[in-house]
Amino acid sequence: MLFRHQTVGVAVDAPAKLNLFLKVVGRRSDGYHDLETLMVSVGLYDTVRAFDAPGEQLSLVCFDAARTLREPRRELPPADAGNLVLKAATLLAQHAGIRRGARLELTKRIPMAAGLAGGSSDAAATLVALNRLWGLRLPLVEMQRLGAALGSDVPFFLCNSAAAVCRGRGEIVEPLAVGRRLHFVVARPPTGLSTALVFQNCQPSRQSISVELLAREIGRGRLERMARSFHNTLQEPAERLNPEVTRLRRWFSRQPFAGHLMSGSGSSYFGLCRSRTQALQLASRLRAARLGDVFVAGCRP
Ligand code: C5P
Secondary structure (H helix, E strand, O other): OEEEOOOOOEEEEEEEEEEEEEEEEEEOOOOOEEEEEEEEEEEEEEEEEEEEEOOOOEEEEEEEHHHOOOOOOEEEOHHHHOHHHHHHHHHHHHHHOOOOEEEEEEEEOOOOOOOOOHHHHHHHHHHHHHHHHOOOOOOHHHHHHHHHOOOOOHHHHOOOOOEEEEEEOOOEEEEEOOOOOEEEEEEEOOOOOOHHHHHHOOOOOOOOOOOHHHHHHHHHOOHHHHHHOOEEOOHHHHHHHOHHHHHHHHHHHOOOOOEEEEOOOOOOEEEEEOOHHHHHHHHHHHHHHOOOEEEEEEEOO
């Protein structure tokens, strides 16, 4: 989460995340699944801007940043992109017991239905932006508790660390040190996947793998060993639901990535590279293969 200097209002950049490990441990009685996951935030950002507004009204406009180079900023319907932003704003105002309005602007760059948690990151950024704009001074742990009610990935984005191991339904967050800069190529195929549908179609893992090995290797920054510990229980059901994920897996497995995996509940797929130069080369090769939108994004230590 990055604050941007603004003369008016508050701007917060909301990063995407990648799951380098996601083990579905079991089903819960509340309809969710217990997870053991390792997430890193990467430098692909949406932006949430918050401005003072008269009265108590909360308003939101959403823009599709991908279009801005070719045509004037296109407005997206808030129901598509910004639902969680308005929910986060409403929840924060209620929690703080205040009667203040805000004008919110969301600029989308992170693809949706992609397993990159763009919506959750936007919600976390909204809490951070309004906490500042309204002068509430809520600590991050309090915002994490609020965020958990908005989505399982929201607390991760409020942990003040580029990487974390998350447990429970995702809300138990243990920050993690990253030993070196990590470079990824990320592809979002033409169609997305519904998180709920992928979870409905998954079986809890019976493998005796644990996130600990990967967590240790990330701290030491050893790429090949890290990549050997990549795991995602949701990849198999996601590939059954969306053959575009399989197409990406096949393409990535023929390239010299240190490792590759589907992120979260998909449909995005990523490869871990040995350098930024290699990431840029493989990204242009992937663009030529026309399997989807392609991004190069890093994770800072
Ligand atoms: O928490 P979030 O709103 O992101 O979750 C979306 C859906 O994904 C949930 O409604 C649930 O069906 C599924 N889910 C799950 N177990 C988790 C996280 C999400 O079953 N730990």
